[in-house]
Amino acid sequence: MTEKYWEIPHNQLALQIEKLSKIYNGKVNNIALNDISLNVPVGSIFGLLGPNGAGKSTLINIISGAVIKTSGRVCVWGLDIDKYRKQSKLAVGVVPQELNIDAFFTPKETLNFHSGMFNVPKKNWRTDELLQLMGLTDNAETYSRKLSGGMRRRLLVAKAMVHSPPIVILDEPTAGVDVELRQKLWNYFKKLNELGVTIILTTHYLEEAEFLCDHIAIINKGKIVANETKKSLLSKSNQKVIFITLTDDKITKKDKDCIKNIGNVKICKNKIEIYFDPKYTSMDRIIEIIYKTDLKILDLSTTSVSLEEVFVNLIKDN
Ligand SMILES: Nc1ncnc2c1ncn2[C@@H]1O[C@H](COP(=O)(O)OP(=O)(O)OP(=O)(O)O)[C@@H](O)[C@H]1O
Ligand SMILES: [Mg+2]
Secondary structure, three states, rough: OOOOOOOOOOOOEEEEEEEEEEHHHHHOOOOOEEEEEEEEOOOOOEEEEEEOOOHHHHHHHHHHOOOOOEEEEEEEEOOOOOOOOOHHHOOOEEOOOOOOOOOOOOOOHHHOOOHOOOOOOOHOOOOOHHHHHHHOOOHHHOOOOOOOHHHHHHHHHHHOOOOOOOOEEEEEEOOOHHHHHHHHHHHHHHHHHHOOOEEEOOOHHHHHHHHHHEEEEEEEEOEEEEEEEEHHHHOOOOOOOEEEOOOOOOOHHHHHHHHHHEEEEEOOOOOEEEEOOOOOOOHHHHHHHHHHHOOOOEEEEEEEOHHHHHHHHHHHHH
């Protein structure tokens, strides 16, 4: 969808950030970004995670041209933002966290209006295509104030796409959205990505990053503490977890000591979690250990450690 307007950069990078720093108001104790380097490959869904105040919005705002960096180099779709300020801004569509929608415009009018604002020639207006892409065709003529929360968010995504940017930035796109709607929005984001749009997304929902993103960077206190593919980030923690539910909450000291031979044990009432490294503890060994105990097991399952576990450890260590 975007290729006809934007040629893919030679280095295949949608975003190239080198030694980027931002100090607000010249106060050295106010370092929002501290010497950050980051590459976002063309075509990826790139997750930007980090606790409150980590510097995510500052980074996004620098990329979209809303905040001026203190030092470093940023290239958006191969365009250095210092040399090509206007063009690099056009390469990005930002979907803000707030639902800032013109209540008295219909979705169709909103998209037409913004196409005009971006000086898109009328013959290239994509209003109908975008309404269809975001599942809003049936509501094209409805006043935006009558749209549901999910429809409004989809309209904001469509609005960010009117000038066909090859990169879309979603700032906490599903904050406060219920589970069902969140999954619908995820499908729309995936669809957009399949059409060739590189997506950069900030989120506090780790399961969202785990489901959507192929690359993930974690920022903490203005520094990048992890930056890799989701697969490699998840494999960083080689741990697995066994969840055991007992028929009652009676666990003897002998049984506790016994299961400690598997790994780190957490017990809460009749639920036991055991974190172990499959490289060192085989399933045979685990079964052998559990067999020796008097635990009355109602249910047992194992799973890989989630992104949440990796995230918490990285933030803790830094
Ligand atoms: N306009 C500003 N003036 C001064 N300091 C600012 C400004 N905007 C952000 N900061 C500071 O920069 C740091 C990074 O803030 P930023 O908004 O980028 O974090 P964030 O990762 O987006 O956090 P959140 O998850 O809460 O949205 C914080 O210490 C914040 O107080
Ligand atoms: Mg923010």
